[in-house]
Amino acid sequence: MARMNMIQAINSAMDIAMERDPNVLVFGEDVGYFGGVFRATAGLQKKYGKRRCFDAPISEGGIVGAAVGMGVYGLRPVVEIQFSDYIYPAFDQLVSEAARLRYRSAGGFTAPLTVRTPVGGGIFGGQTHSQSPEAIFTHVCGLTSIMPSNPYDAKGLLLSAIEDDDPVIFFEPKRIYNGPFDGHHDRPLTPWTKHDLGEVPEEYYKIELGKAKIVRPGEKVTVICYGTMVHVCLAAAEESGIDAEVIDLRSLLPLDLDCLVTSVKKTGRCVIVHEATKTCGYGAELVSLIQEHCFYHLEAPIERVTGWDTPYPHAYEWDYFPGPYRVSRAIKKVMEE
Amino acid sequence: MKTAPLSLHIPEPKTRPGDLVDFSDIQIPAAGIVARPASDIDAAAMRDYAYALIRVLDDKGQAVGEWNPKLSADTLRLGLRHMVLTREFDERMMKLQRQGKTSFYIKCTGEEAIGVAQAMALDDKDMLFPSYRQQGLLVARGCPLVRLMNQIFSNTQDNLKGRQLPIMYSEPDYGFFSISGNLGTQYPQAVGWAMASAYSGDTRIAAGWVGDGSTAEGDFHYALTFASVYRAPVVLNVVNNQWAISTFQGMAGGEQATFAARAVGYGLPALRVDGNDFLAVYAATEWAAERARNNHGATLIELYTYRAAPHSSSDDPAAYRPAEEAKNWPLGEPIERLKKHLIAIGEWSEERHAALVTEMTERVMEQLKEASSHGTLGNPPPNDPGSMFEDVLKEVPGRLLIQREEMLALRAAAAQEGV
Numbered sequence: 001m002a003r004m005n006m007i008q009a010i011n012s013a014m015d016i017a018m019e020r021d022p023n024v025l026v027f028g029e030d031v032g033y034f035g036g037v038f039r040a041t042a043g044l045q046k047k048y049g050k051r052r053c054f055d056a057p058i059s060e061g062g063i064v065g066a067a068v069g070m071g072v073y074g075l076r077p078v079v080e081i082q083f084s085d086y087i088y089p090a091f092d093q094l095v096s097e098a099a100r101l102r103y104r105s106a107g108g109f110t111a112p113l114t115v116r117t118p119v120g121g122g123i124f125g126g127q128t129h130s131q132s133p134e135a136i137f138t139h140v141c142g143l144t145s146i147m148p149s150n151p152y153d154a155k156g157l158l159l160s161a162i163e164d165d166d167p168v169i170f171f172e173p174k175r176i177y178n179g180p181f182d183g184h185h186d187r188p189l190t191p192w193t194k195h196d197l198g199e200v201p202e203e204y205y206k207i208e209l210g211k212a213k214i215v216r217p218g219e220k221v222t223v224i225c226y227g228t229m230v231h232v233c234l235a236a237a238e239e240s241g242i243d244a245e246v247i248d249l250r251s252l253l254p255l256d257l258d259c260l261v262t263s264v265k266k267t268g269r270c271v272i273v274h275e276a277t278k279t280c281g282y283g284a285e286l287v288s289l290i291q292e293h294c295f296y297h298l299e300a301p302i303e304r305v306t307g308w309d310t311p312y313p314h315a316y317e318w319d320y321f322p323g324p325y326r327v328s329r330a331i332k333k334v335m336e337e
Numbered sequence: 338m339k340t341a342p343l344s345l346h347i348p349e350p351k352t353r354p355g356d357l358v359d360f361s362d363i364q365i366p367a368a369g370i371v372a373r374p375a376s377d378i379d380a381a382a383m384r385d386y387a388y389a390l391i392r393v394l395d396d397k398g399q400a401v402g403e404w405n406p407k408l409s410a411d412t413l414r415l416g417l418r419h420m421v422l423t424r425e426f427d428e429r430m431m432k433l434q435r436q437g438k439t440s441f442y443i444k445c446t447g448e449e450a451i452g453v454a455q456a457m458a459l460d461d462k463d464m465l466f467p468s469y470r471q472q473g474l475l476v477a478r479g480c481p482l483v484r485l486m487n488q489i490f491s492n493t494q495d496n497l498k499g500r501q502l503p504i505m506y507s508e509p510d511y512g513f514f515s516i517s518g519n520l521g522t523q524y525p526q527a528v529g530w531a532m533a534s535a536y537s538g539d540t541r542i543a544a545g546w547v548g549d550g551s552t553a554e555g556d557f558h559y560a561l562t563f564a565s566v567y568r569a570p571v572v573l574n575v576v577n578n579q580w581a582i583s584t585f586q587g588m589a590g591g592e593q594a595t596f597a598a599r600a601v602g603y604g605l606p607a608l609r610v611d612g613n614d615f616l617a618v619y620a621a622t623e624w625a626a627e628r629a630r631n632n633h634g635a636t637l638i639e640l641y642t643y644r645a646a647p648h649s650s651s652d653d654p655a656a657y658r659p660a661e662e663a664k665n666w667p668l669g670e671p672i673e674r675l676k677k678h679l680i681a682i683g684e685w686s687e688e689r690h691a692a693l694v695t696e697m698t699e700r701v702m703e704q705l706k707e708a709s710s711h712g713t714l715g716n717p718p719p720n721d722p723g724s725m726f727e728d729v730l731k732e733v734p735g736r737l738l739i740q741r742e743e744m745l746a747l748r749a750a751a752a753q754e755g756v
Binding site: 029030032033034037050054055056057058059060061062085086088089102112124126127128129159278279308309310311313314315316319322326329 | 338345582651656
């Protein structure tokens, strides 16, 4: 075991994947010599040479398009889109090409690529360094969407993503790269090195895609979340004083529906939390599934706590970010009915 | 037939941290040797310009050759003044970022001639679609620094209501389009604005800016296609400052051909210009503007320069390039070169220059005092968080009215509970 922050865990996953499989290569903007603006690829070029870890032009469409072509050839490209706010020029290659290639060629061609991309706010990055666009991609059939919440999961999930034979978008909540930020922005951040989930095996291991994790067992209400919001929800559960069960989805698609249904049938109440905007957000799909499967067990309307339906405002970041106070109020509210 | 195995080419800069600076590959033709054609020349006759380098100021500080715009000493001093002000402003703002007064900053050190000379060569009514390193455009157009500072601080007088990352200005009254943050998106928009101006029988033209790195984005190529097809009255600038964060210009294809040469395939004329030469930048912009204004269409200008500053306040260039590069850049730096020229023609002195620097520093401090009186980031906290729900659409839609109420109730409850 080693102590790792999330960046180091992600780096370790790519390192191991490259070591195990010569078909794995890593590229993207600033990822080569510099090691990425968040340092996720630090040392990879030095270790594996610039043939296997290299810089790309500032061309997200080019990066993903090239990755599709490489995947078709038989390589396993792992590409970085520097901020998910910059993924949109690659949208056509992801939605029309990577996602549908297997289907339209009846399995004749496939694109086993992994797109890593930082998401989320809380870093005063303004509207172009803070977005959470995951629901745009979960709407697309043929894409797998993953979002880890800690170093241990990040490594195991990324290794599974790289080995997956279909395109995977691996969303990295940048606010928790260094520690489990719980939304209390006025308090010091505990680094991952002092957190249980910063204990990461140095060797190879995988976490199956599509498996959620109960990060706080409870009886009274189910709180469903992912990414940075897992830590916000844990804090909120604690502060609410209510016996809440907090579920970290880890994988948005495929979704561990059984885990959610079992929990909501037990508690009868549910709060869904994400940082992304509300309307047509991933929470809407979750609400829909839960009412389909748990309608007769529900004792209160399902609450959603999300970012507001606006772009991420620079100076009003902490009014926008769904913090623990807001989540704990929602937990209390579903208990009232 | 026997063939050798293929291998993949990955471009790599010649030097890295710890190496000696080596600019020996850079060809610097003498100033004054490039001919200045009439601005209505057929684009097909312009090919060589994409590979040349237009320079006016020679090593002795004299203005030479056909591209000398023959500006008055007053105009030159005004340009110098704008450039010095831009640099002093940048230095102060970066310091304040380091002190936590704001979250982010981007300097244009070494590239001041580009924004300043171009704004001066264009008409004040022409529309500018900048990237994030052309603050000189706003300085030269007379936008008060206090407006820019208010935006940088996201304070109570910020014209963007605290919504945008610092330096992502938007100044409609100064013909300065809202900076996006996403790269290259403004380029086809500049073309579209120019098309609209031509469509409307207007006389105004547009200008757009991208960096060497952003030429790899699809938007760059959309812009060139539309500019060429519709003969749009637009000046399209590529600021080749050698570095896109840690990525050298060769990674955007700068080793195979110049960025100016991108124009050739689109049938557009290109000018490749010494970007640290105030006079050359002015002259090339003036030429392209005249061409556009006379309905002969777009020009691509490559401004060859060096990013002496870090990419942004979040960047440390010592991690990827030799620290001594900026000092050794073979084209020098723009303020020093214009100053030398003014002294060489007897219109300036070291003493006057020192006085100018002092005056501009004081100007920055005065404006800073005013801006700071309206607050710096988070201090005081923004006084109208409800405003974040405005301008998503022209009218605040019902669901956002509900969300605004929810947010304000939440704040009130938190305040009451002392959270």
